[in-house]
Amino acid sequence: MAFGFGQKNVGIDLGTSNTLVFLEGSGIVINEPSFVAKDTATGELMAVGSAAQRMFEKNPPTISVIRPLRKGVISDLDASIGLLKYFLSVAYNNRLGRPTAIIGVPSGVTEVERRAVKQAAISAGVRDAYIVDETIAAAVGAGLPVYDAPGCMVVDLGAGTVDIATISLGKANASRSTTFAGDAMNEAIKDMVLQRYNFRISEGDAQILKEEIGSADVKASKQLGSVTVKGIDLISGLPAQRDVTAEDVALAIASPVSHVLTAIQSTLEESLPELVSDIIDRGITLTGGGANLRYLDRVIADTVHVPVFVAPDPQEAVAKGLGEMLRSSQLQFK
Secondary structure, three states: OOOOOOOOOEEEEEOOOEEEEEOOEEEEEEEOOOOOOEEEOOEEEEEOHHHHOOOOOOOOOEEEEEEEOOEEEOOOOOHHHHHHHHHHHHHHHOOOOOOEEEEEEEEOOOOOHHHHHHHHHHHOOOOOOOEEHHHHHHHOOOOOOOOOOOOEEEEEOOOOEEEEEEEOOEEEEEEEEOOOOOOHHHHHHHHHHHHHEEOOOOOOHHHHHHHHOOEEOOOOOOOOOEEEEEEOOOOOOOOOOOOOOOOOHHHHHHHHHHHHHHHHHHHHHOOOOHHHHHHHHOOOOOOOHHOOOEHHHHHHHHHHHOOOEOOOOOOHHHHHHHHHHOOOOOOOOO
C-alpha cells in the first residue's frame, strides 16, 4: 500500500446515515450526516452534511435533498462525489493534497459496488482508495484482537445495513449483512404511527422516537413512557400532536430486531466450532449507532446465550478502526 511522503492520509466511514473522516495524525475530524442538497434544474451542489439535513423534508421542489447512499451502497454517484469532495476539503482545511484513503463498506456489497465506492473517492480527489469490510474495521476500532488466532465476533449496526462477522487472523470466517437496520426501524415506526394513530410523521420524528423511547424488549419498554410528536392528523387533515408510547415503538421495530437476531444466529451456525468456542468466552461486540438501542445487548445475549458488549463510542468504531489501519504496516488491503 503506497502512501505519499508527508501526506496525511484518511480513513472514511462512508455511512448511509453519517460520514466520518479520520485524518492521519488528527483523529476523527468529520462526523456529519450523509445528506446532499442540490438545485434540481442545474444539479449544482447547494449544501452538504448538517446544512443539507436541516433542509430535508422541508425543501421546495427546486431543491433536491437526498442521502446519496441507500442500504450501505451508492445510489447517486454524482452526489456521493460531491459529498466526499466537500468533506475532504473541510478535513484538509482546503489545503492542496491528494491523500490515500481507506474506506469501509458493508461486507455484503458486490465487487461492482466496491468499485463504485473507489471511483467516487478517486473522482473526489484522493490518489488511491482501498476498500475494507466495515466489520473488520469496526472490530479493530473496538479494540478486539482481530489478528490473533482466537476468534471474535462483531455486529455493526448502521442505518442502512447490519453487518455481522466472526473473525480470526484478520479475516472474516463467516459473515452476514442485512438491510433490517436503522432506516428499516424508522420506516416501521412511521407505518405504525400511521396505522395505529391515524397520524403522519416525518422520518426525522421517527428517528427521535427510536432514540428517546425505542427498545428491543417489548416488556421492558412499558416502563419508558411516551413522547409527544407533531404531524398531520389524517382524519381532520390538520396539524396536531400525539403522544406515542414506547410499547408501540417497541412493537413496531420488533420485526427488524427479529431479523437481526436471526442473522446473528445464522452467522454463528456457519462459523467454525473452534471459533464459536472462543466467542462464547470472549462474547459479541456491538458497534454502530444502532448499538445504542435500549436492551438490544440483553436481547441478543438471551437469544444466542453468549455475552454481549457495547463498544465504547460505538458509532465511531469503524472510523477509529480505519485510523488504526492507517498506522499499521501489517495490514493488507484490496
